[in-house]
Amino acid sequence: MVMASEDEVSLLVIVVDVNPIWWGQQANREPQFTLSKCLDAVMVMGNSHLVMTRNNKLAIIASHCQESHFLYPFKLWKSGDGHGDDNPSTSGDGKYELLSVANDIMAEEIKILMSRTEVKGNQTDTLLAGSLAKALCCILFIKMLTGQEIKSRILVIKAADDCALQYMNFMNVIFAAQKQSILIDACVLDSDSGLLQQACDITGGLYLMIPQKIALAQYLLWVFLPDSDQRSQLVLPPPVHVDYRAACFCHRNLIEIGYVCSVCLSIFCNFSPICTTCETAFKIPLPQMVKAKKKKLKPST
Amino acid sequence: MAALSEEVLLVVKRVRQRKQDGTLYLMAERIAWGPEGKDRFTVSHLYADIRCQKISPDGKAKIQLQLVLHTGESTNFHFSNESTALRDRDAAKDLLQQLLPKFKKRANKELEEKNRMLQEDPVLFQLYKDLVVSQVISAEEFWANRLSLNNVDHSASNNKQEVGISAAFLADIRPQTDGCNGLRYNLTSDIIESIFRTYPAVKQKYAENVPHNLTEKEFWTRFFQSHYFHRDRISTGLQDIFSECAKQDEKGLRSMVVQGVKNPLVDLLSLEDKTLDEGYGSNSMAPSTSSANKTVKENSNSAIIKRFNHHSAMVLAAGAGKKADAPNDQASETSSTDGNSRDSDFFQPPVKKVKIQEAIEYEDLHMENGKKTVALNLKKSDRYSHGPVPLLPQQYTTSQDIINSVNCIQQEIANYKPCLTQVMSSSTASSAIAALSPGGLLMQAGSQQAINQMVPSDVQGELKHLYTAAGELLRHFWSCFPVNTPFLEEKVVKMKSNLERFQMTKLRPFQEKIQRQYLSTNLTGHLEDMFQMAYNKFHAWQTRQMLRKT
Numbered sequence: 131m132v133m134a135s136e137d138e139v140s141l142l143v144i145v146v147d148v149n150p151i152w153w154g155q156q157a158n159r160e161p162q163f164t165l166s167k168c169l170d171a172v173m174v175m176g177n178s179h180l181v182m183t184r185n186n187k188l189a190i191i192a193s194h195c196q197e198s199h200f201l202y203p204f205k206l207w208k209s210g211d212g213h214g215d216d217n218p219s220t221s222g223d224g225k226y227e228l229l230s231v232a233n234d235i236m237a238e239e240i241k242i243l244m245s246r247t248e249v250k251g252n253q254t255d256t257l258l259a260g261s262l263a264k265a266l267c268c269i270l271f272i273k274m275l276t277g278q279e280i281k282s283r284i285l286v287i288k289a290a291d292d293c294a295l296q297y298m299n300f301m302n303v304i305f306a307a308q309k310q311s312i313l314i315d316a317c318v319l320d321s322d323s324g325l326l327q328q329a330c331d332i333t334g335g336l337y338l339m340i341p342q343k344i345a346l347a348q349y350l351l352w353v354f355l356p357d358s359d360q361r362s363q364l365v366l367p368p369p370v371h372v373d374y375r376a377a378c379f380c381h382r383n384l385i386e387i388g389y390v391c392s393v394c395l396s397i398f399c400n401f402s403p404i405c406t407t408c409e410t411a412f413k414i415p416l417p418q419m420v421k422a423k424k425k426k427l428k429p430s431t
Numbered sequence: 432m433a434a435l436s437e438e439v440l441l442v443v444k445r446v447r448q449r450k451q452d453g454t455l456y457l458m459a460e461r462i463a464w465g466p467e468g469k470d471r472f473t474v475s476h477l478y479a480d481i482r483c484q485k486i487s488p489d490g491k492a493k494i495q496l497q498l499v500l501h502t503g504e505s506t507n508f509h510f511s512n513e514s515t516a517l518r519d520r521d522a523a524k525d526l527l528q529q530l531l532p533k534f535k536k537r538a539n540k541e542l543e544e545k546n547r548m549l550q551e552d553p554v555l556f557q558l559y560k561d562l563v564v565s566q567v568i569s570a571e572e573f574w575a576n577r578l579s580l581n582n583v584d585h586s587a588s589n590n591k592q593e594v595g596i597s598a599a600f601l602a603d604i605r606p607q608t609d610g611c612n613g614l615r616y617n618l619t620s621d622i623i624e625s626i627f628r629t630y631p632a633v634k635q636k637y638a639e640n641v642p643h644n645l646t647e648k649e650f651w652t653r654f655f656q657s658h659y660f661h662r663d664r665i666s667t668g669l670q671d672i673f674s675e676c677a678k679q680d681e682k683g684l685r686s687m688v689v690q691g692v693k694n695p696l697v698d699l700l701s702l703e704d705k706t707l708d709e710g711y712g713s714n715s716m717a718p719s720t721s722s723a724n725k726t727v728k729e730n731s732n733s734a735i736i737k738r739f740n741h742h743s744a745m746v747l748a749a750g751a752g753k754k755a756d757a758p759n760d761q762a763s764e765t766s767s768t769d770g771n772s773r774d775s776d777f778f779q780p781p782v783k784k785v786k787i788q789e790a791i792e793y794e795d796l797h798m799e800n801g802k803k804t805v806a807l808n809l810k811k812s813d814r815y816s817h818g819p820v821p822l823l824p825q826q827y828t829t830s831q832d833i834i835n836s837v838n839c840i841q842q843e844i845a846n847y848k849p850c851l852t853q854v855m856s857s858s859t860a861s862s863a864i865a866a867l868s869p870g871g872l873l874m875q876a877g878s879q880q881a882i883n884q885m886v887p888s889d890v891q892g893e894l895k896h897l898y899t900a901a902g903e904l905l906r907h908f909w910s911c912f913p914v915n916t917p918f919l920e921e922k923v924v925k926m927k928s929n930l931e932r933f934q935m936t937k938l939r940p941f942q943e944k945i946q947r948q949y950l951s952t953n954l955t956g957h958l959e960d961m962f963q964m965a966y967n968k969f970h971a972w973q974t975r976q977m978l979r980k981t
Contacts, residue, residue, distance in 0.1 A: 151828060154839040165843060165844065170854045171854055173849055177851075237848070237849055240844055241845060245841065247837055247840075249837050251833060294817040295817055298816060298818055341866065342859065345859045345863035348859070348860045349863055352863070352864065367867065367874055376819035377819045377820055379819065382820070382821050384821050393807065396814060396815075407811050409810055
């Protein structure tokens, strides 16, 4: 096992899905687990990560349906935001100051975020791809700040369903993360997400759909707190079988064998001589016609 | 019976075989013996079948020649002609010695090839054992596809490389003093060959004079004595047979100068000695060959230089072989002897042209030849926005729902206060831990062991062999389709029976064996599927055949 060296920085970016529509409906479905509880669990996770080593860094992004917002770290370049006082209110329980500061910032930021939510009917999907892209940028930024190679991973806590329109951006983010050796872990609260399964498979992270939402904190600490080096020594849930089948462009059915246009790379389930996306005509040689054999005339007796 | 077109190389009369008098005939491809008076051959062996020949020792009274065949049997010929028996036998033996190696290689080559292939590739060897030794398919079918591939490689390696000539071969002869004022020159056949290849004139002289006029030893003695060999070729006695060679060399040298240089851009001047000034360094005057006022010393210098150049040119020419002749002719054609037209571009040697071209052009600065491209014309580009993702049922939310949810959340978060001491109860936590522990709800998939840990390795090995053998048979089977010729029809029927036989003899026992070992995994399911598919195809083809016939 590779021991983390004394000054190796490990960065964890938590992307929390705070889709207000889903969480609002969830409050009716399961009152004992609401967004507040979820945020509590995320805070516990963040605190634990910071406490593991002095060199650990944390970032938390709230993924809303209108924007992606950094809950932590506090935006240092925002000047005069009303939080100028240097003595943040301590909780008075003797907590490590870094943690109490972090928690307070997070709570403030989520309040600000939610208060400026506008109700719009056409924006109901979580902007997850955008949040992941922001997370990647944050990692890059921290890398430049510290000037050294850091180990980084992204933990996605997902609540609402996938949005198919974000597919392209999502895949780009996944491949970018893979190139940068950034793990993407996923903790899914409600229904399985094919995109996140692919992301975890490609980048080497862990995918978990939890059966009990109220035990979210326990799952996070057990499964997602150790970093990739330590995970090889632990017995963790086995990887999920990922369905990599593509869906045809014409019917959006999952197919195993199909036809691909060589010009625009769109996938079809049936052959058609003209590709409907790019209007290229294709010729396929038909099987050769078998000439009808002439029957030998029997000699007439 | 002897074919009329067969070429008879040797006929020996009065040769007894099995106590019968007869005549021995050696033909181009076989050796045959026929009894006296009869027209036909009773004994006939192809040279390819003969493994070796043996002769009776010299002292024995009976002069015999024995042929041993590959199969092990042997045939004895007794040369009974009193006067010429020994000579006959030796003549026959010599001829056989020349002929047998030619045929021997051809016969054994295939066997050797096969053996080599089997030895090199253990997978092939195993396949051979499984299929041919257990008689599932015949050896010919097995080798049918494989031998043809390798014959191509072998023919390429048969082209031998020609050995070049060392430029110092004459100097290597290195005379040794004989003790009393004489010199010994050691000539090996390699050196003789080099001399002949480099100086064809000498070879000619050799052919003319030896062995009629001079013995070899005398020839070479004269060679070394003649001034042809020595540095200064000034005084040449007319008695010397090599004076002609010297004249021929002069002619050759002059013709080479006339041919011109192939690459005039080679900078020879850079090799010259650099002098500080006239008078300090070397003599800057080049000796002119046509001057009659040359001193003796200058003459000998120029003679040495000429000879040196000539020698090097001859060595290179001999090493280049036949290929050098064709471009040489081309060069002499293009560079005309007319001094004026030499300057025109048309007649410059091709190498010079290329070099000049390279020096004045840069590829990057050429005009861009834009290739004609076709623009991508996407009509429905929105398909890419969702990509190949299946359509999932979207949950429909009414606008009222949306408004309610948002309000609810806003209210909740406005009053949010993190309460980290009561994130979850201990019972919840322990149930979560239980689910995550080995054997728990979330760990089910991991408890399945990998199949290769459950199956013993010998069973795995046997399965691999089965797969290789089955793959081979199936390849033969599927390559028969489409069935066009009667040969393929027979083959496909034969292959089907082979497949059935294989299934009976190899697959079933294996399945029974693993069942006995209580291995519940289905190891042979895929093999069975493959066989079944082959049978289905065969039945379909058969029914189609029958329909066509009726």
